[in-house]
Amino acid sequence: MGIEKSHLVITGTAIVMAYLMSVAFATPGIATFYTNYVPSACFGNQNNGVMVAAAGDALWNNGKVCGKMFSVRCTGPRNPVPHPCTNKTVTVKMVDHCPGCPSTIDLSKEAFTAIANPVAGIINIDYTQ
Known part of the structure; x- marks a missing residue:
């Protein structure tokens, strides 16, 4: 195998490994949505x-998540709405706290709609920072 092919194989393998590691290290949670982002x-x-989120109590950690970016993917329904997921991932900036929320991450309505049917209202997710 030539140097160029070897480099291509190594690069391709690294990309696949990075993807698998990101999937393997995703944390399961619950997402809801909200509509008033300021203040x-x-x-x-x-x-x-509008691609923002509020942290539930489990993530808030006295505001240490403020400004952090999270990738969020819908993994399934939490209520009778069949097949709410769009099979997309959305990246959001953590800007708020949602004390007492039933969710891990309270997404903006725009972010929620990118990954799931908003009629569902609440979904299972995987997320990574």
Whole structure:
């Protein structure tokens, strides 16, 4: 095998391994959605766009997640809505706290809609920071 082919095989293998590791290290959780993004617990009246989320108590950690980016993927329904997932992943910025929420991550409605049918209201997810 030539040097170019060997490099291509190594690069391809590294990409596959990185993907598998990201899937293997995803954390299961629950997602809901909300619609009023400002003010937020992390950034006050600063607008951070619509691809944002609020951390449930399990993630909040006294605000240490503020500004962190999370990739979130729908893995299935939590209620009778059949097949809510879009098989897409969304990346959101953690901007708020959702104290007492039933979810791990409370996504903006736009972020939730990117990965699931909003009629579902609550879904199972896998997420990574």
